[in-house]
Amino acid sequence: MNQDSQITALQQELATLKRQVTALEDINAIRHLQYAYGYYIDKCLYDEAVDLFADECETYFLNGIYKGKEGVRRLYCTWFREHFTEGYNGPIDGFLLDHLIMQDIIHIDEDGTTARIRARCFMQGGVHRSAPRKVPNFPEQNLEGGIYENIFVKEDGIWKIKVLNYNMLWQADMPEGWAHTEAHLMPLTRTFPEDPRGPDALLDHAPETWPRTRVVPFHYAHPVTGKMWQPVPREKV
Amino acid sequence: MNQDSQITALQQELATLKRQVTALEDINAIRHLQYAYGYYIDKCLYDEAVDLFADECETYFLNGIYKGKEGVRRLYCTWFREHFTEGYNGPIDGFLLDHLIMQDIIHIDEDGTTARIRARCFMQGGVHRSAPRKVPNFPEQNLEGGIYENIFVKEDGIWKIKVLNYNMLWQADMPEGWAHTEAHLMPLTRTFPEDPRGPDALLDHAPETWPRTRVVPFHYAHPVTGKMWQPVPREKV
């Protein structure tokens, strides 16, 4: 091979390697973004959470869809913040809402501008007996388990949340536990503006929660067989 | 340095870098594989879990060794699936078995075809009071902590589980808690085919479980001293 061909080959290999390295950096950036979200939610830093979203965005919460920055802000900064901290953007004494995030599986699309994550959330929430103010309709103390299947978008080199799709699967009051309690968060019934904290739209069917169970569809194919997961009807067993 | 030497140097550096990038991609792929396993086990997707294994594989569970695809399938698709979901490959209502996986430490062998992981599992399991069917010998609700030390193999470019070595360390009924309960999973006593759900072989000694404690040996040397961990006999203290 002559020098010109060798240089061309090197340039091509380097370009391939660059794309691979960018993808690896992107995976780390997306993991950090998802984890940063968890740390903000922990401490009722709702402005910071909303700032993680792209302008074109959606949040799925229970059976509600909050659309665009305005809808997402309504969920976090109106509903959650007014409900949990009476409007203060930060933690208040006696209120716990730890939002542990783990087990992230991230894939980046070929063009490098869209990414998907599956991640797990395990929460501890509650209000201390000493707290002067009780959060209405909030359990004294509970655990929650859920699955994220989120979509991220890269805009001007910065990854942002495009779709936050949180699937609350179970809640359990403590110490009674999951054998003795049902999820207390109920499906939403009204949209905005009828409900000033409501979503922009409702799903046709409210996702089932504990003691019902369901599989949150995987954004990725099976790592070995390459097949996408298909539900098996229970009556077929 | 002349152009030929410069090109040769570039080719060598690029080859080194390629191996490093492949190793980084492999670490992500192995993490995803281990995490995917957790999501399948969560939801009783036992066919999908078994499909993650290489043909030559083993699963260590309690004091049993399940050998080859057939043995591994016997564990997941006969024992677990018949026991937990009466043979349905998916979640049933009122049955919780969340399988949180985290804290993974992954190392890839020099040849790039074998890898080892240490990871932690934290489980929440139980059966809701409303469930029409109680799982036999399964606690109403419990927590479990364990350590994986698994081995992966790359076959035709795809990482698969070669050895799944799960070390259940403690189980605790809730709300009694770990101070007041012992691990309820007992060592196995019979092998297949005498026990149609049994392992292919038994370990000489059943690994100890709570309230006994033990260190699951680390596949890696100490990150700073480079020494492999050696147990210190307790009588030596």
Place this chain on the structure above:
Amino acid sequence: MNQDSQITALQQELATLKRQVTALEDINAIRHLQYAYGYYIDKCLYDEAVDLFADECETYFLNGIYKGKEGVRRLYCTWFREHFTEGYNGPIDGFLLDHLIMQDIIHIDEDGTTARIRARCFMQGGVHRSAPRKVPNFPEQNLEGGIYENIFVKEDGIWKIKVLNYNMLWQADMPEGWAHTEAHLMPLTRTFPEDPRGPDALLDHAPETWPRTRVVPFHYAHPVTGKMWQPVPREKV
């Protein structure tokens, strides 16, 4: 572009890519180091934990600062080890102290020799009813949540812990739970050598713990806005 320019361009791009790949490897190494720490603490392997530190190091624990290898050793190998395992370097029966680490956000400084991590710790601790020896002043069983903001240093190619800054945020006896208990670990009042297990210095103000709440400052800017987090005084609400 002539061959010389092409070769120069390739050399420069390769050098950039090398730095990126080194940073990616460093992030993995730091994650492993932090996770390895968790596995050692789990099992009372205090010598191994101390060996993860650089010679110039500090540990922040409660309101105490333990300085240098000697101070750090006093914390782990004098206080913890004598208190928890009567001096044995390893797990004893009936004593649980699982130290789950997750949700790590890692950044490496430009020069590649200093790194910072934010990570979360979720602990399960306790002493089994069958244990012949009760650990003094240690709860029968409890949960703990905390945040690490640690600093690492690379010395001779090996990452080590330079500053371990653990922020215990809440503790909850089980089954009473976080609504009904306060953190039981109290601020330290005396330094070494007056207290033979004491820290080298005390913080001016003891960090608040449950049912008080606080934000552990983030080492990183907001991933999208690029702003560093600033606390909002609660009276300003």
